Amino acid sequence: MAQLRRLDPTSRTDGEATVYGAWERFVRGEDDLRGVRPEIAISWQRCRDQYRVDPHLAEAPVAVAKVDHALEHDVVIAELGFRAASLEHEVSNLGGIVTITDASGRVLAQWGDQATRTVAAKANLAPWFCWAEGATGTNGMGTALMSYTPVLIRRAEHWCQAFHDWTCAGVAVRDVVTREPVAVLNISCWRRELPATVGAWLGNAAKMTQRTLRLRAKDDGGELMAAFNHARSRSAAALAAVDPAGRVVLADDAAGVLLGIPGSTPAPDPAVRWKPELPEFIRAAQYAAKQAARNPDWVGSTQIFTRLANEPTSISFQPVFLSGHLVGNIVSFGVSEGDPLPRAGGDAPLGAQPRRMVATRENRMVLLRLPEVSFAQSDGNDVWLSTDQGRLRSASPGLDRLEAELSDSGFLRVHRQYVVNLSRIQEVERRFKGELFLVMDDQAQTMVPVSRRNTPAVRRALQI
Template identity: 65%
Template sequence: MKDVHPHEPTLGNPGRGTVLAAWEQFVQGEDHVRGVRPEVAISWHRCRERYRVDPHLTAAPAAVGRSDHSVEHDVVFTELGGMAASLAPEVNNLSGIVTVTDATGRVLAAWGDQTTLAKAHESNLAPWSCWSEGAVGTNGMGTALEVRGPVLIRGAEHWCQAFHNWVCAGIAVRDVVTGEPIAVLNISNWRTHLPEATGGWLTQAVTKTQSMLKRHARDTGTELAAAFSKAREASGAALAAVDTVGKVVIADDQASLHMSVPAHTPAVDPAVRWNSALPDLIGVARYASKHAALDPDWVGSTQIFTHLTDEPTPISVRPVFLAGRLAGHLIAFGSSDGAQLPPVEGRKGSPGQPRRLVALRDNRMVLLRPREVQFAESDGNDVWLSTDQGRLRAASQGLDKLDGELADAGFLRVHRRYVVNLKRVREVERTCKGELYLVMEGTTNDMVPVSRRNVPVVRRALGI
């Protein structure tokens, strides 16, 4: 059987000797090596530069004892555990093992072939050991926590030499609101390939679990919209409801002007919630979520810059709970109720650190300044950048993540598949059917569609 990856060609994969030679060069300090898949090269960079993992480590370290799991996370672990147990007979026939980890890379349970389980114990591939990239470098479980979609790591692609005889495939379950990983389902074999069906098994298992999380997130969105309506009856302040990461579920007329989102347009589904184009609000929401989780009665206030004035606007933040779980916050503009939050970093006019985007060209990484990017387009989990250096694949996966990173750099989500650099919009074209397109600055004059729901936001952002 041949091993495959859902996002890579099945032909022309580099052989073990090529990857091993590249690994030897890279651990000795070389930056650009040939014959290594881009996602693996990027992981190696993280291991060497950020995490400083010893490539000659022989076993995974013990996981920390403290746990911050929520009830929702416990439900996910139980769900994945049942799926892993159901996969165990299939995996056992392949002399492999299946594992479930939490968001820290801690192995919670392992099933499968007894001989392979015993071999795995020699490297601490067992419950209560930590397999994050920060602990043991590139591996199926740890790398799945870092990127979206299925991950396949074969032989010498592992950062630590002691794991070069393993082949593993992992996929993370992610919070549908925050995008943060919750758990990983992983299949590992010792010195044998994984079958073609592996990617399908993993994706099917995680899709079922993600569907449960999406239903729950829609429930929290509905609760936020209901809390907004109730608060509107008792308050004359400009009001909006945002989720735990600052995405807008609904806003009234005045709040919509502050946030550059449509007024009275509920977005209960997390996939269609509005980005407010207020970078400060993202930090405020995350800070408030952290404190409200510890103290349900907490209420805070601060000041943020909006699009309506050059002076900061006071806001108050009031948490909203659903069945004891934090759903999001009500944001009242012009209000100063509650405890004062620390000053928000990165405000308008303050000098920021130069930001770079990492893109891929073959096996090389390209560092881009935001002004070099005209727009980003999603294609499944991949994101393609239209740049002054041509069309490049972004190193980070998922348009939502890129959208959040660039919210304060003049970029705007105009369509579920497109984020544009507003400074690179040259023309706006409307068709006879009323559809809006943005003609981007550049040699190719690319046209980016604007979804109907985003037209008011785009018009306001462009001043038209």
């Protein structure tokens, strides 16, 4: 790792001064984010508008005592600890520290330069304190938990002013099935720059560590397939084996038709599992996985609208475990057994409603209120928003992510390329063969196509 350069705490470069000026304006409530990197601007927006973190917070809060993670994740944390400890000598010589946190942002261990650790302790950058973004604002550990790539937070890019003398780089190791974070590996320096190679090193460390999770996930897929075959020999119902993320490892032909995926086609590798074309089914499977993880004896059921059906279908979830940890559920169609799952709009706790969407225009961030957005359209790896301010690039990485963020906010996936704001639909046009097109109320009155598999959901949402 290259040498670190010591910074003068009393001076700022032109770029740092620009960021600090933007930070001062944003803290006052202005939305002028010129000169701020998009990923930092998005994090600041979460800290100010969603989490309401005090920008003048001087130290991290104590983490909650409860440990709530799968036992197999301890293996990942231990492996990260080995990688961090192996780097201790080199980082110490450069005046840095290495930390590991769990998925809640709680610091578990720390290595490195003793003088820097003493400074860090004054801000509670130490074991058993919480550095999640919602608790401590933009920082290497907390912001890494919100990112799928390594993050670098330089000085005034931190949300809390007390941390503006720090530069941090972090990467989250994520579960290969659910894509939820498991742990974070972070390197921090006080009044020093980090070497340019730190991002590549962190990314490689995360990739190597995730191999353990990938191998375990393949074994879990095999166990789900075995459980499916056992259930198949005892039941005449349509069946599917579903992982905790709601993706299908194996479905029989009847279940495949209902879910809009190939039937009798095993997919034990988490990288190639089948994604059902039914968001309601995916949400139910994810909820069932969380319930079963808390209570191994749990069995549940609900009703969903499947493809090509105008009436809801009953489905039940039977958890499958391997060596004490949940690998997924066997889903039976046309069967209602166990505890009822909460319906949308019922007593299920909903996630935090996004108050704004973040978009980019050239080098500026645009903060949009949801009613300003007519629809979102995917174009390769980019997502474009049709808004009252024109066509803007979304800051969300992919249409699937945007759909998940907005699913409870009046937006609906109507096509593999489109998510629409239901309140911005002006007309519905039906073509000769029954195809539906939505005429949006944007200036161009864009006609958004509705795919056949999404037509029943659109009809229900619009009550037509």
